[in-house]
Amino acid sequence: xxxxxxxxxxxxxxxxxxxxxxxGIAWRKAQxxxxxxxxxxxxxxxxxxxxxxxxxxxxEAYRDxxxxxxxSATHALHNLEKWxxxxxxxxxxxxxxxxxxxxxxxxxxxxxxxxxxxxxxLALDPLIGAISAGNxxxxxxxxxxxxxxxxxxxxxxxxxxxxxxxxxxxxxDIAGQLLQQNWDKIFFTxxxxxxxxxxxxxxxxxxxxxxELGGKSPAIVDRIHAADLKVAVKRIASAKWGACNGQACIGxxxxxxxxEYASVxxxxxxxxxxxxxxxxxxxxxxxxxxxxxxxxxxxxxLLKDPRVTASIIYGGSIDEENLIIxxxxxxxxxxxxxxxxxEIFGPLLPIITVNKVEESIEFIRxxxxxxxxxxxxxNEALKKRISLETSSGSLVFNDTMVQFVCDAxxxxxxxxxxxxxxxGKYSFDAFSHEKAVLHRTFRLELEPRHxxxxxxxxxxxxxxxxxxxxxxxxxxxxLRRLFRSCN
Ligand code: NAD
Numbered sequence: 001x002x003x004x005x006x007x008x009x010x011x012x013x014x015x016x017x018x019x020x021x022x023x024g025i026a027w028r029k030a031q032x033x034x035x036x037x038x039x040x041x042x043x044x045x046x047x048x049x050x051x052x053x054x055x056x057x058x059x060e061a062y063r064d065x066x067x068x069x070x071x072s073a074t075h076a077l078h079n080l081e082k083w084x085x086x087x088x089x090x091x092x093x094x095x096x097x098x099x100x101x102x103x104x105x106x107x108x109x110x111x112x113x114x115x116x117x118x119x120x121x122l123a124l125d126p127l128i129g130a131i132s133a134g135n136x137x138x139x140x141x142x143x144x145x146x147x148x149x150x151x152x153x154x155x156x157x158x159x160x161x162x163x164x165x166x167x168x169x170x171x172x173d174i175a176g177q178l179l180q181q182n183w184d185k186i187f188f189t190x191x192x193x194x195x196x197x198x199x200x201x202x203x204x205x206x207x208x209x210x211x212e213l214g215g216k217s218p219a220i221v222d223r224i225h226a227a228d229l230k231v232a233v234k235r236i237a238s239a240k241w242g243a244c245n246g247q248a249c250i251g252x253x254x255x256x257x258x259x260e261y262a263s264v265x266x267x268x269x270x271x272x273x274x275x276x277x278x279x280x281x282x283x284x285x286x287x288x289x290x291x292x293x294x295x296x297x298x299x300x301x302l303l304k305d306p307r308v309t310a311s312i313i314y315g316g317s318i319d320e321e322n323l324i325i326x327x328x329x330x331x332x333x334x335x336x337x338x339x340x341x342x343e344i345f346g347p348l349l350p351i352i353t354v355n356k357v358e359e360s361i362e363f364i365r366x367x368x369x370x371x372x373x374x375x376x377x378x379n380e381a382l383k384k385r386i387s388l389e390t391s392s393g394s395l396v397f398n399d400t401m402v403q404f405v406c407d408a409x410x411x412x413x414x415x416x417x418x419x420x421x422x423x424g425k426y427s428f429d430a431f432s433h434e435k436a437v438l439h440r441t442f443r444l445e446l447e448p449r450h451x452x453x454x455x456x457x458x459x460x461x462x463x464x465x466x467x468x469x470x471x472x473x474x475x476x477x478x479l480r481r482l483f484r485s486c487n
Contacts, residue, residue, distance in 0.1 A: 001168060006177050009166055013109045013136040016163045023106060023134045028080060031131045031160055035073045035124060038159040039066055042151075046120055049147035053119065054244060055289030064243065065121040068405060072125050075407045075424060076132045083132065083428045089436065094464050098440045104432040106134035107208070108184030113140050113175065113198065115190045116291055117247045119148035122212075126187045127165065129427025135185070136164040140178055142190075143171040144291055183207050185431060191343075192416055199419075210420030210430050213413055214343050216253040217370045219400065220360045220386070222377035223261050232376040232398065233268040236349075237276060239374075239400035241327050245288040246347040247295075250372040250394070250401055253344050256360040259353040266329060266351060270314050273327045281317065281326040289323060290346060296323040299346030302339040303328075311350075357382065364390050369415035374400050393417050 021027055039046070043066055050056040050065065089100035110130050114123040123139045130137040139156070141149035153167040168174060179186075179201035188198045189212040202209045219236055221229075239252045257265050277286055290296045300318060303309055308330065309316075315328035330350045333339050339350055354360055357377070364373065373392035377383060383397055393413035394403040403409055404423075412421030422430045448460040 001170065001174060003177050006168065006181065009138065009168065010109065010181055012163060013138065013166065017108050017136045022136055022164055025080065025084060027161070028131055028134055029077060031165070032073050032077045032080070032128065034159045035128060036070065038155050039069050042155055045151055049151045050120065052147045053116070053145040054291060056244065057286060060243070060288065064118055068121045069124050071405065072128050072407070076128050076428070079425065080132055083425060086437070097443060098438060100436065100438045103435045103437050104133065104428070105435050107431055107433055108135060110135045110137045110185040110187060110431060111140065111178055111183045112137055113186070113188040113190060114142055116142035116144035117244045119145035120152065122189045123152055126422060126427065129422055130431045132428045133431035135431050138178065139167045140175060141167065141169060143169070187430065188212065210412070210422065211418050213371070213416065213418040214249040214345070215368055215371050215413070215417040216343055217250055217372040217374070218364055219252045219255045219374035220357065220376065221255055221257045221265055222357045222375070222379055222382060223258065224376060224378060228378070229264070229268055233265070233272045235400045237269060237272045240349050241273070241276065241287055241347055243401060245290065247288070247291065247345050248401070250404060252349070252374060252400060254340070254350040254352055256352050256354055256363060258357050259355060262331065262351055262353050266313060266331065269329055277327065281319070281324055290325060293323065295346070296325070299325055299344070299348065302342070302344060302348060305337050308333045308337050308339055358385065361385060361389050369417055371413045371417035372396065372403070391415070
């Protein structure tokens with residue numbers, strides 16, 4: 001699409017927003033219902049596109065995309081009226097007589113960038129927030145999941161209001177053109193590198209951004225009972241290989257474990273991989289594919305360093321023709337190697353040993369703040385230390401990835417793993433401005449707030465700020481003194 005095309009689409013969206021149509025609750029509800037209809041009537045096409053782009057099994061496709069969206073849109077529909085309603089703002093007596101409210105208002109025309117690993121849900125889930133809040137929107141899907149991108153471009157205008165919601169497909173060129181425009185909000189899901197490009201483009205127009213980024217999300221495994229370890233290992237393996245084959249932002253990037261317990265963990269992991277996938281890594285029915293040759297090469301290159309190759313203790317075989325890398329476990333690859341400094345985003349799992357599990361805290365603190373942190377432990381003192389001494393987008397004890405499907409919890413990163421949050425009410429907030437509205441009357445004018453200044457007025461203002469609840473008394477006393485001094 002040429003620049004003029006982008007500008008034309010944007011101008012139509014701006015016109016729609018300015019018409020006030022998208023502010024009405026009826027419009028918002030109709031669009032959310034249309035998203036539910038789109039998902040249910042196109043479930044098979046969505047499964048098929050996800051199979052073709054990423055080799056995702058229907059279970060993964062439902063769990064991470066169709067199911068997530070159905071839940072999210074239903075939750076928004078049930079809560080919309082509550083979210084939209086202005087909230088009463090409590091004022092100190094000093095302001096009497098007055099009332100105040102916090103009124104959410106839509107931001108305007110918003111741009112949503114999505115990534116390829118969950119290409120349907122990461123495009124439509126933010127859109128649910130944008131619609132709930134009453135905005136018009138453009139979705140720019142990732143060009144690396146082309147079937148899903150063209151499916152979105154086909155479905156969205158058939159179900160949703162095409163004067164208010166558009167899909168613009170394309171790669172970097174189109175992304176660059178979109179970023180030159182003046183948006184009211186940019187919601188970006190993707191890598192840290194492109195996140196920086198988005199943020200600097202947004203800065204030119206002082207456009208607010210939400211950046212849903214990635215990074216290295218660790219899992220700490222404490223010494224636990226054998227039965228608990230079995231559960232922990234399943235959950236780790238599912239978050240590594242069972243969620244887009246390691247290509248998930250909140251998947252487990254690496255594991256921290258005590259040196260003397262590492263072999264127990266590794267043996268359990270090996271058994272679990274075998275139980276999940278059998279011996280034949282070419283049986284791709286149960287495991288998603290690596291998205292393309294570029295990412296296949298990127299992941300393979302992480303193994304090229306001879307020091308890293310030497311640390312492989314399980315798997316490691318590669319089928320270049322079919323772009324398959326076997327689920328692979330590495331024990332203590334060097335900490336300065338790419339595999340331990342870059343986000344892996346693939347089926348490799350480094351196990352890093354520490355002398356005492358508590359040392360994991362320092363290990364994590366010495367690195368960029370992760371998007372997710374997982375810890376498998378029953379030790380309450382350790383849990384407390386991890387909660388207080390580490391920082392991450394989310395922290396989950398004794399499970400993985402479940403935080404993503406909790407509407408009540410904010411989803412987002414901190415520091416380099418992201419900026420802002422969404423899901424549930426947080427999605428509505430991400431696309432709203434909370435406007436402070438204060439209603440005053442013309443009665444009870446406080447003269448000490450106006451010049452000419454004198455010491456009495458200074459004392460009055462000082463007291464007024466200090467004693468909120470005695471504000472009214474203060475006000476009346478002040479007024480009496482003021483009237484006396486005027487007479
Ligand atoms: P990416 O940054 O390469 O691409 C994301 C989007 O940006 C795509 O729509 C793409 O077309 C666009 N883009 C690419 N290059 C651009 C450029 N130069 N200028 C402007 N736009 C450009 O990310 P990806 O490879 O699609 O996704 C993988 C990354 O996303 C990983 O780091 C992962 O952790 C992260 N991620 C985060 C979340 C989350 O919710 N926090 C979810 C999924 C993925």
